Amino acid sequence: xxxxxxxxxxxxxxxxxxxxxxxxxxxxxxxxxxxxxxxxxxxxxxxxxxxxxxxxxxxxxxxxxxxxxxxxxxxxxxxxxxxxxxxxxxxxxxxxxxxxxxxxxxxxxxxxxxxxxxxxxxxxxxxxxxxxxxxxxxxxxxxxxxxxxxxxxxxxxxxxxxxxxxxxxxxxxxxxxxxxxxxxxxxxxxxxxxxxxxxxxxxxxxxxxxxxxxxxxxxxxxxxxxxxxxxxxxxxxxxxxxxxxxxxxxxxxxxxxxxxxxxxxxxxxxxxxxxxxxxxxxxxxxxxxxxxxxxxxxxxxxxxxxxxxxxxxxxxxxxxxxxxxxxxxxxxxxxxxxxxxxxxxxxxxxxxxxxxxxxxxxxxxxxxxxxxxxxxxxxxxxxxxxxxxxxxxxxxxxxxxxxxxxxxxxxxxxxxxxxxxxxxxxxxxxxxxxxxxxxxxxxxxxxxxxxxxxxxxxxxxxxxxxxxxxxxxxxxxxxxxxxxxxxxxxxxxxxxxxxxxxxxxxxxxxxxxxxxxxxxxxxxxxxxxxxxxxxxxxxxxxxxxxxxxxxxxxxxxxxxxxxxxxxxxxxxxxxxxxxxxxxxxxxxxxxxxxxxxxxxxxxxxxxxxxxxxxxxxxxxxxxxxxxxxxxxxxxxxxxxxxxxxxxxxxxxxxxxxxxxxxxxxxxxxxxxxxxxxxxxxxxxxxxxxxxxxxxxxxxxxxxxxxxxxxxxxxxxxxxxxxxxxxxxxxxxxxxxxxxxxxxxxxxxxxxxxxxxxxxxxxxxxxxxxxxxxxx
Amino acid sequence: xxxxxxxxxxxxxxxxxxxxxxxxxxxxxxxxxxxxxxxxxxxxxxxxxxxxxxxxxxxxxxxxxxxxxxxxxxxxxxxxxxxxxxxxxxxxxxxxxxxxxxxxxxxxxxxxxxxxxxxxxxxxxxxxxxxxxxxx
Numbered sequence: 001x002x003x004x005x006x007x008x009x010x011x012x013x014x015x016x017x018x019x020x021x022x023x024x025x026x027x028x029x030x031x032x033x034x035x036x037x038x039x040x041x042x043x044x045x046x047x048x049x050x051x052x053x054x055x056x057x058x059x060x061x062x063x064x065x066x067x068x069x070x071x072x073x074x075x076x077x078x079x080x081x082x083x084x085x086x087x088x089x090x091x092x093x094x095x096x097x098x099x100x101x102x103x104x105x106x107x108x109x110x111x112x113x114x115x116x117x118x119x120x121x122x123x124x125x126x127x128x129x130x131x132x133x134x135x136x137x138x139x140x141x142x143x144x145x146x147x148x149x150x151x152x153x154x155x156x157x158x159x160x161x162x163x164x165x166x167x168x169x170x171x172x173x174x175x176x177x178x179x180x181x182x183x184x185x186x187x188x189x190x191x192x193x194x195x196x197x198x199x200x201x202x203x204x205x206x207x208x209x210x211x212x213x214x215x216x217x218x219x220x221x222x223x224x225x226x227x228x229x230x231x232x233x234x235x236x237x238x239x240x241x242x243x244x245x246x247x248x249x250x251x252x253x254x255x256x257x258x259x260x261x262x263x264x265x266x267x268x269x270x271x272x273x274x275x276x277x278x279x280x281x282x283x284x285x286x287x288x289x290x291x292x293x294x295x296x297x298x299x300x301x302x303x304x305x306x307x308x309x310x311x312x313x314x315x316x317x318x319x320x321x322x323x324x325x326x327x328x329x330x331x332x333x334x335x336x337x338x339x340x341x342x343x344x345x346x347x348x349x350x351x352x353x354x355x356x357x358x359x360x361x362x363x364x365x366x367x368x369x370x371x372x373x374x375x376x377x378x379x380x381x382x383x384x385x386x387x388x389x390x391x392x393x394x395x396x397x398x399x400x401x402x403x404x405x406x407x408x409x410x411x412x413x414x415x416x417x418x419x420x421x422x423x424x425x426x427x428x429x430x431x432x433x434x435x436x437x438x439x440x441x442x443x444x445x446x447x448x449x450x451x452x453x454x455x456x457x458x459x460x461x462x463x464x465x466x467x468x469x470x471x472x473x474x475x476x477x478x479x480x481x482x483x484x485x486x487x488x489x490x491x492x493x494x495x496x497x498x499x500x501x502x503x504x505x506x507x508x509x510x511x512x513x514x515x516x517x518x519x520x521x522x523x524x525x526x527x528x529x530x531x532x533x534x535x536x537x538x539x540x541x542x543x544x545x546x547x548x549x550x551x552x553x554x555x556x557x558x559x560x561x562x563x564x565x566x567x568x569x570x571x572x573x574x575x576x577x578x579x580x581x582x583x584x585x586x587x588x589x590x591x592x593x594x595x596x597x598x599x600x601x602x603x604x605x606x607x608x609x610x611x612x613x614x615x616x617x618x619x620x621x622x623x624x625x626x627x628x629x630x631x632x633x634x635x636x637x638x639x640x641x642x643x644x645x646x647x648x649x650x651x652x653x654x655x656x657x658x659x660x661x662x663x664x665x666x667x668x669x670x671x672x673x674x675x676x677x678x679x680x681x682x683x684x685x686x687x688x689x690x691x692x693x694x695x696x697x698x699x700x701x702x703x704x705x706x707x708x709x710x711x712x713x714x715x716x717x718x719x720x721x722x723x724x725x726x727x728x729x730x731x732x733x734x735x736x737x738x739x740x741x742x743x744x745x746x747x748x749x750x751x752x753x754x755x756x757x758x759x760x761x762x763x764x765x766x767x768x769x770x771x772x773x774x775x
Numbered sequence: 776x777x778x779x780x781x782x783x784x785x786x787x788x789x790x791x792x793x794x795x796x797x798x799x800x801x802x803x804x805x806x807x808x809x810x811x812x813x814x815x816x817x818x819x820x821x822x823x824x825x826x827x828x829x830x831x832x833x834x835x836x837x838x839x840x841x842x843x844x845x846x847x848x849x850x851x852x853x854x855x856x857x858x859x860x861x862x863x864x865x866x867x868x869x870x871x872x873x874x875x876x877x878x879x880x881x882x883x884x885x886x887x888x889x890x891x892x893x894x895x896x897x898x899x900x901x902x903x904x905x906x907x908x909x910x911x
Contacts, residue, residue, distance in 0.1 A: 079858065081826035128850055157828040442860020590891055600853075614849060615856050615869075619887045716861075721895060 027325045044391050049256065055241060057259045064240075064273065066171035066615035067179070067287075067605055071383060072163035073407040074445075075126060076599070078138060079158045082145040083676070088410040089117065089140065092456045095164045096410055097300030097366045098120075102502050107133045107305060115139045118151070124162035127404060127601040127609055143711035164409055169384065169464065171397045174285050178292035179400065179605060180270040180303060188315040188349065189291060190271065191590060191769065192315040195343040198232040202267055206233040206258035233258040236274045280314065281321045283368070288321075298326060300366035308350065309358040312340040332443075334363060376434075377458035378451030382578075382598045385464070390611060391602075400605030406445035406598055411438050411677070411710055415448045416455040418705035423453050426683070426698050432691060433681045435462035436702065437581045441673055443615060444585060444594035448580075460686075463577045468684060470580060471571035471668045472532045472695065473660030476629060478569050479529050479537075481544050481552040491526040491628055492728050492735075492753065497536035500649040512538045512570055515661070515694075524630040524733055526746070530640030532659060534570050541569030555620045557582035557593055560666045571660065577682045580671060584680065587629060588667050588673040590658075590717055591621035624720045630735030631655050631747050634715065641696050642672065645704040652712035655707070659695030666690055668698030675713035679703050723747045733756040829859045833868060840872055847870055863893040867903060874906065883910050 028034065067331070076092050078084075090100075093110055098119070101109045110119040116139050123133045135151040136159050168176070195202055199689035200208055208231050215229030230238070237257045244248055262272060278507040279287060280294035288297050291314055295303040300309050306314070316336035317324045326333040327520040338359045346357040383405055387396055395401070419434045426432075438448040451461035461468075482489035497520040512534045514520070520533060528536040541549060549569065550562045563573045575583075586593045594617045602611040633656035636642045641659040649655065658671025668691060681699040685691060691698070728746040729736045735752060738745045740760035835847060836851035855865045870885035889903035 077858070079826050079828035079852075081828075082858075127856075157831050440857070443857055445857070519863070592888060592891075612846075612850075615853055616881070616884075617888060618884045619891075623891045718892060718894075720891070 017310075040084060042411060048389070049260075052253065052257050053260050053264075057264060060261070060265060060269075060273070065175070065177060065277070066398035067167040067177060068171060068175070069396050069399070069401040069403055070165055071167045071169065071380065071403045071405060073166045073405060073409050073412075075404075076161045077158055078136075078145055078148060078161070079152070080138075080148050083713065084140060084145050085143045085145055085711050086112065086115075086117075088413075088711070091413060092164070092409060093119075096162060098713055099366075104135070108301060111683060115141050118181050121159060121160075121161050122305070124302075125607055126160070126163070127603050127607070127612075131160050131162075163404065163488060166405070166407060166409070166600055167397045169380075169387075169401075169403075170286075174298070175287045175289050175318050176283070176290040177276065178296065179276050179290070180292045182268040182275075184304065185272070185275055185291070186303065186311055188311045188344070189275070189303070189315065189348050191347065192312055192340055192344060193232065193274075193377050195347055196315055196340055197235070197318065201232050202270070204231060204233075204262075206231060206260075206262035207255050231258065232274055233261055233270055236270060236277065237261060239279065240273065240277050252364075278318065279321060280317055281325065290311065297368075299364050301409055303499040307358070307361070307364075308344070308354070309337065309341065309361050310364055312337045312344070312358070313363055317497050325365045327368060330363055330365075338362070338397060358495040374413060375456065376407060376449070377456065378449040378461050378463050379412070379446070380599065381451070382446060382449060382459045386597070386599055387602070399608070402603045402605070402607070403599060404601045404603075406440075406443075406447060406600055408447040411706075412448040414706040414709045415450055415679075417709075418702045419450050419453055419455060422702045422705055423683070426693060426701055427691060429685075429691070431685050431687075432683060432693075433462060433466075433686055434477060434702065435466060435577045436706075437463050437577050437680045438706070439581055439585055439596055439678045441585075441588045441676055441678050443597050444589070444617075445600075446581075446596055446598040447677070462682070465576060466682070466684075466686075467574040467576055468667045468682060469571060469662045470573055470575050472534075472660040473580060473658055473671055474568065474571040474573055475529060475532065475537050476633060476658055477552045477556060477583070478544070478549055479525065480587070480629050481548050481633060482525065482540055483628045483749070484552070484622060486624070487753065489525065490748045490750075490752055490755075491632055491746055492524045492733065492748070492752065494522045495525055495528045495536040495540055495774065496511070496522055497528065497533045497539075499535060500539065502542070508568060522733070524728075524730070526635050527640075527730075527761040529632045529658075530635040530638075532636075532641050538566065538569050540565060552621075553583065555593075556586045563660075569663065577680050580669070580678045580682075581678065584671045584673065586620060586679055587626060587633075588678045589617075590630075591619055591623050592617045592621045594618075609672060624722050625719055626751065627717055627723055628747055628749060630715065630717055633657060637672070641668070642700060644696060645672070645700060645707075648704050648708050652714065653712070656718070657700075657703075659700055661694040661696075664690040665693055668693040669695050670699035672700075672701045672703050672707070673715070674707065675715050677707065677710065677712055679707060721751075723749050726752055728755075728757070732758060736760060794903045825859045825862045829855045829862055829865070832858070833864055836868055836872075840868070840875070843875075845872055847874060861892055863889045863897075863903075866892065867899045870903065870906060879910055883907065886910075 015228060018511040090112070098108050098110050101111055104111050104118050107120050107122040110117065116137065118137045118259065120135045121133055126130055134156065136156050137151060138148040139146050148156055148159065200211065206607045208229070211231065212229035232256050237254050241257060242254060276290040276292070278291070279289055280291070281288040281297060283297065288294055292303045294314050294317070295301060295306050295310070298313070299306060313326055313333060316333055317326070319336065321327065323334055324333045341350065341355055341358050344350045345352070350358065383403060384396070387403065391401070415436050417440055419436060423432060423434055430454070434450065434453045436448070436450040437446065439446050449463050451463040452459060457515045482493070497514070499513070499519055501509055503509050514534050515532070519535060523536065546564055546566060546568055550564070553562050558575070558579060560579070563566060565572070582596060585596060594615070597613050599613050601609060601613070603609050634654060636659070637645055637655050638656055642657045645655065653674060655672055655674045657670060660669030660671070666684060666688055672679055672680045681703045683691065683693055683698040683702070724747070726748050727736050727738050727740060727743040727745050729740065731742055735755050735757045832851045832855040836848040836855070839848035839851065852865060852869055852872070855862070859865060866885045866890040870882045870889065873882035873885060886903040886906050889899055893900040
């Protein structure tokens with residue numbers, strides 16, 4: 001017996017059985033191993049809490065989501081005088097999910113009665129500010145908007161519709177999300193969430209033990225899971241931080257993280273994050289997250305514009321977006337929606353009349369929008385390339401940038417249709433490929449682009465990357481070089497279209513030939529271009545010199561090295577369709593170089609302007625020379641290789657252009673412009689094998705189709721003061737009198753050097769001329 | 776009988792000559808159509824090519840420029856330029872803003888554009904010439 005059992009007198013202290021047990025317990029707790037283990041567990045628990053805390057704060061305060069960049073087409077502006085036809089307007093409204101109704105009253109409604117259109121636009125934000133919803137009317141007569149008036153009485157000189165979202169630049173995990181702040185959440189949404197998911201949200205600390213207990217009782221009674229006990233905070237933790245793994249460990253993590261979240265952040269911040277994070281559907285490979293995105297996806301409108309029934313539908317989907325998909329399962333979704341509406345009535349948010357109205361209304365889901373990223377893959381490619389010059393790839397994919405482009409959905413639509421419809425008509429060969437670029441003549445904006453005959457195919461972009469020999473497409477540069485020297489050349493300068501052979505010092509030779517293998521004698525310069533004769537063009541080029549023509553190409557916007565040999569004059573030069581656009585853009589815009597651009601502005605996710613790509617221009621070619629060249633290129637369309645376009649185009653639509661065909665018909669090109677649009681079309685095969693097409697029989701047909709379907713203005717270049725019209729007799733190749741039979745007005749810069757004058761024939765000569773004109 | 780045929784023949788010649796003259800006049804009209812010529816496709820009417828909305832944008836841009844809010848003014852001009860790329864006043868205002876910002880090359884380019892889009896003697900043409908003389 002130890003000394004501890006003795007009292008002070010040395011007598012033994014009596015020891016009872018109970019005393020023995022508590023002493024044993026106390027001694028067990030005081031056991032060093034137990035104490036050490038307890039301390040270690042506490043330390044581990046604290047460390048674990050610190051780790052969870054760090055996780056919670058890191059993600060919540062950092063970049064919460066990888067937000068894809070949103071890419072928008074140009075916003076349609078409606079104003080008196082705008083070229084627009086009814087078909088294009090309705091197509092644009094369909095893209096924006098506008099509904100055709102009898103009496104437009106809500107944003108997104110429109111009506112058409114004959115030529116009269118009435119429309120209620122949706123409110124939206126653009127880089128220049130917020131555009132409120134507008135109710136307005138206008139008519140379309142002769143493909144022009146007229147009589148734009150506001151129904152609400154406000155000024156309506158221009159009404160801008162929201163831009164069509166044409167795609168995005170996505171992170172590797174494909175999610176679509178639009179962020180909203182807590183203040184932007186509709187009251188009906190907040191209340192619906194609370195009554196459905198977490199009534200005590202604003203009073204608990206992230207975990208609600210009573211709710212858990214309540215749910216357990218309900219589930220035990222039902223024999224299955226009928227009620228969840230998780231709070232909104234726990235649901236957010238599960239979705240935002242953790243996996244869907246069902247385990248005690250995950251539940252523990254979830255509970256403590258919820259507590260930590262509540263410690264650090266306000267209820268509003270938590271609810272806002274929940275509303276932006278929640279999964280609400282799938283569109284192909286893209287997941288729909290957040291109520292704001294879901295409202296666009298299901299109802300085609302902003303969350304702020306959703307009715308209480310539509311909000312209730314979104315909340316109804318929380319139980320299972322696939323099970324309660326309003327498009328696939330409207331009946332069960334309606335039933336769940338009505339249940340939620342009843343709950344809103346129970347808390348006095350809705351009156352009985354409002355409840356009945358909402359429960360009786362249809363779901364109002366719109367046609368499923370396409371969220372594929374490659375709707376216009378060729379154009380998106382251009383946008384990405386231009387953005388990568390200023391932004392990191394990672395920022396493009398994750399920062400939620402908003403990119404406002406120059407793409408015109410109507411022009412793009414017509415170009416795609418023309419490619420799809422015309423290619424099978426011009427050739428049965430399925431390997432024939434196509435590329436097209438359309439730009440605004442006066443703006444330099446890229447309005448449409450196609451890089452493959454399968455216009456939605458996201459692969460090799462021929463518009464930007466297919467370097468092909470351009471053939472006769474280069475000839476305007478040769479003739480422009482000449483026309484810039486008015487003391488030596490003018491449109492009526494006689495050119496010799498006779499065969500020749502050029503011998504080089506290295507023993508090689510060059511012997512060009514015409515397409516028809518014929519020679520055509522002497523003819524005026526403009527006709528040589530109109531008929532695209534090779535011999536006369538080559539002779540002219542040799543007079544001018546290769547370097548001069550190269551310099552003209554450089555001025556026109558071709559930055560890459562060009563062929564330093566005479567074969568350059570006939571198009572032995574490879575360019576992409578986009579590069580061809582650059583040099584024809586300068587011709588079409590009267591000698592002013594303007595950088596082609598596919599983007600107007602870039603903002604961040606909050607709408608703050610980051611980049612602006614303004615209009616820029618620089619005069620590089622004399623307007624007199626360009627005016628003459630444009631006249632000659634119009635002759636191409638009137639009487640030359642492009643004239644078949646007027647089997648389709650109206651005669652009053654003045655256009656100018658140039659066909660291009662390379663050796664063995666490997667490439668079929670056409671470049672043409674009106675007053676508004678410049679279009680470049682290329683047809684050919686990727687393996688560079690011959691086709692059966694010339695520029696006229698192939699590319700021109702595609703160009704003609706889309707140009708004929710877009711309302712536009714004809715060419716109307718202002719005549720420079722130094723240019724005068726002279727009457728020119730085409731057959732005799734002399735200047736003559738006004739209204740002389742066989743004479744045409746010809747613009748000439750300066751004095752018409754080298755041209756003789758002959759008066760109109762009278763008497764027998766006139767009669768002979770008259771007889772000749774019948775044959 | 777012979778006389779009748781001769782008279783008829785002469786009348787026919789005169790008629791054909793008149794038709795030929797009409798054709799010549801139409802060529803002149805088409806070829807010298809200046810700014811504002813509308814396409815006759817799809818029954819379009821002869822509408823003034825510069826929409827009135829453009830002038831409203833120009834007024835707004837002018838107002839902002841007067842308050843030295845260059846960025847906002849340029850944005851209105853970009854919109855006006857898209858709507859009416861052939862309107863000389865747009866480029867005149869561009870040039871004046873760039874001049875105020877001391878971006879002389881850009882200003883010069885815009886004034887040159889004014890000259891190609893306006894008649895000699897017109898107000899904007901004269902103003903642009905005056906600015907170009909100063910820049911040179």
